[in-house]
Amino acid sequence: MPRESVVQDREALAEIELYGELIIAASAEPEERLSADRIDEVLGTGRRSGPEREGG
Structure with missing residues (x-):
């Protein structure tokens, strides 16, 4: 797996985790x-x- 893809995967997983925290x-x-x-x-x-x- 190219290094750029690994970085993007980490960023995507971090973003998904943040969304999960907001949903909870x-x-x-x-x-x-x-x-x-x-x-x-x-x-x-x-x-x-x-x-x-x-403004909220």
Whole structure:
């Protein structure tokens, strides 16, 4: 398997894992949608700022 394909496979698997984490969090959420803060928490990202955060 070419090296480029292996890297792409790792990236795809990491992305699938993140989607899975979001699905699990969404299914456990009593609200209809996950808040931006909750999404950041699930994905392990830093807090966002600016217009995209305020708009949801």
